[in-house]
Amino acid sequence: MRHQLTPLLWRSGLTVALVCGIGLLPWLSRTDPALTVLKARSAERDPTPEVLADIRDRLDLDDGPWRLLGHWAGGLWRGDAGRSWISGAEVTPAVLQALGVSLLLMAVALAVAAVTAGLVCARTLYRQGRRGRAGGGSAVLAALPEFLTASVLATVVGVQLGWLPALGWYGPRWTVLPALALGLPAGAVLGRLLDDLLPGAFAESWARAAAARGLPRRIIARQAVRRCVPALLPNTGLFVVGLTGGSVAVEQIFDIPGLGRTTLQAALAQDLPVLQAGTLALVLLAAAATGASRLAARLLIGPALRDGALPSLHRPTPPARAIQPFLHGAVLLAVVALGLPRDPLALNTRERLRSPSWAHPFGTDALGRDVLARVAHGALDTLLLALAISAVALLAGVLLGLLPRLSGPLVDTVNAVPPVLGALLVTAVAGGGPVTPALAVSLVAWAPLATHTSALLRQERAALHVTATRGLGAGRWYVLRHELLPAVLPPVTRHALLRLPGIALALASLAFLGLGAQPPSPEWGLLLAENQPYAERAPWAVLAPAAVLALLGALAVSAAGGVRRRPRHRTVEAPVERPARVRELVGAE
Template identity: 85%
Template structure:
């Protein structure tokens, strides 16, 4: 009973801390909430002392943050989340309507993600053996920014072709384009993770027995997916929450009144009742998704997890060899080398929005600046920062993933916070600056890696050779160092490499929404934000930074294919023999 109660108390404490931190947001940022509310209500009205005093009296700001937070929390028991500081409308109906919109969008986006993941894994499922064979197309798809995909779909499919509506939220047809913008990148990442597990499932004895009995290939493939799902479900739960509260940019582009957009507007205007209620709903949704994922994983594995009869899916295999990482890396280095001698800040209005030419291979932007030079110089800001965040996230994910009772509730709670809201909270506490987006992204980037680590460790501990080694007297440290860590480190490292473009995209999303790098910085996300209004007239201005982001994704995925567990010991019996071969090691 105590073991079940502790995570619940831990989750409750984290949720309360997060909501209380949001309630203190104006005071932490040392801004006058009355002035912020006045500007959000009417930008033209003069902020005279009388007007500000009247707003403070209306909102009860003179009572202080503690009393305001207490009154708001007291109303929750009656289903009353207060009234909006901006419109005066009741918060509960507004947030519930936004939640319904986001859940519908999430469901359609999740269906698109599942379909995309199936296409990514189709080749491996058909061949039923060997290494994962997902191609570079999924890497490019996973590296495309959601807001860029949304802009292209809205402009081309919605406006130019007129096949589907591009703006608003009035029925099922309005869900297709935003769901594709969200589901395609998420499905590409999920497909890569599943494709990484499938070869291990097809190598298990049951698969060989099924082939010998003449079972249909489709049925064998279905059982292989069923075998791999427990290791994917924690990340799938995180994706569900990310597709609900993290779809801020997509909701902005398609003018969708979802929870992410509602929370963003409340955060920018410091409309605390709406912001607190929206964040609390996201935290509850994250807890529900995590609980459902854990329950589904237990149901799928059955008694095998409890009885130690679950073979590992990460068998030692020979590292992949190929020239793709060298090719992608060489192209990326070539782009940077060619652009570094160019001035990224030189303005020439005569040359504005010029198409690619010998003088400007990537064309120019709206101020006539050379895009090749800006992309090359922005590589240092984007790539180095993304790699640093990725390395820190990998280390943090591995450490906290080994402590699931601590990291599980923390990861679920932090994942419920949209990066935009995280950036605003970081700005309020630490002030604005170039480090703000890095801190905001780092705070949540480790959560998927920790969830992946916990899921894999749970299954590896149930592997027969690990159970046998434990029965022979191997200690916890020895098992972790010799059996668990070697099996878990390669797939989690590959996962971290797959997330590297996503980290760059998170930084780009903050820049796109005006919360990251500021002009005239050539950071890739800012380049996309600056040139997105000219996408129809000068598509090269957007395609140039998008292409290097896609190239980064292809490089990360191809490099991840070479991160493999060494193939010297190719059987579980060999691993078991190695674990128990020395008596001193078994007493650690």
């Protein structure tokens, strides 16, 4: 009972702290909430002292943030989240309607992600676990920005071809394009993680025995997928919340009245009742998704997890020797090296939107600036910053993953905060500037890695070799150092490498929404945002930074394939030395 009550109290405390932080947002940012509300209601109206005083009186802003928070929280017991400061409408129906829209979009996006993940690991399933070359298609999908994919789908499929509607939310046909924009990158990441686990499942004794008895390959493949899915369910729960509240850019492009867009608009306008209710809905959704994923994992694994009779999926394998990482890295370095000598800020209006040529290999943008120069100079900031954040996220994820009772509730709360809202909170506390997106992404980047570490440790602790090592009397630290960490660190490191393009995309998304770097900075997200209006006239201005992001994804995927648990070559010991070896093992801590 105590073990169940502590996480509940921990989650409740974090939720209260998050909601209180949002309620203090105007006062932390030292902005007048009455002025912000006036601009959101009518940007043309003059902010006279009389008008601002009337707004403060109507919204009870002079009572201070704590009384406002107490009044808002008191109404939650009755299902009343107050009224919007902007429209005056009741908050609860509006948030529930937006949540329903986002849940429907999330369900369709998850279906797209499941199909995409199946296609990514189809070759491994067909070959029954024998590793082939890492597919570059999944790397490109994982590295494509969601907002860029959404823009291309809306422009080409929706407007030019007219196959599907590109704007609005009026029926099932309107869900297809945004679900594709959200589901393809998520499915690529999940597919790579599943493809990483499948060889270990096919190498287990049950799979070899089933193949020897002549069972159909499809049955063995289906059971192998079932064997690997529990390790991915926690990350799937994170994707559920991310697709619901983090799809702000996609909802903006397709004009979808979802929870992410509603939360963003409330955050920009400092409409605190709507913002607090939307964040609380995301936190509750995160807790429900986490609980459902853990229950499903226990049902799929069965009593083996409890009895310590679970085979390990992470067997020692020699690292793959491939030339792809060197080729991808060489191309990326060549692009940076060719563009660095060029001036990324040089304007030439007579060269506006020029197509690629010898003088401008990537063409020019709407101001006549060389796109190659801007991509190369932006790479220094984007790549170095993404690498630093990935390293910090990997370290924090592993350390917090070792403490699941501490990190579990923290992951639920952190994952419920969209990066856009995190950027706004960071801006309120630390101020704006180029550091804001880095801090915002760092606050959430460790959560998937901590969840992955906890899930793998939970299964690895139930492995037969760990049970045997404990039976010999080995202590906790010996088991952690010699058995658990060598099995868990390689897959989590590969996961961190797969997340590297996603971190670069998160930085780019914040810049795309105007919350990161500002002009004339050559940051990649800002390049995409600046050149998107000219995508039809000058597609090279958008495709160049998108292609470099895809190249970064291919480099991360191919490099991740080389991070493997190396086999430990043991020498056969003489019988007289074996008792001493056992005593050494038993006494080690």
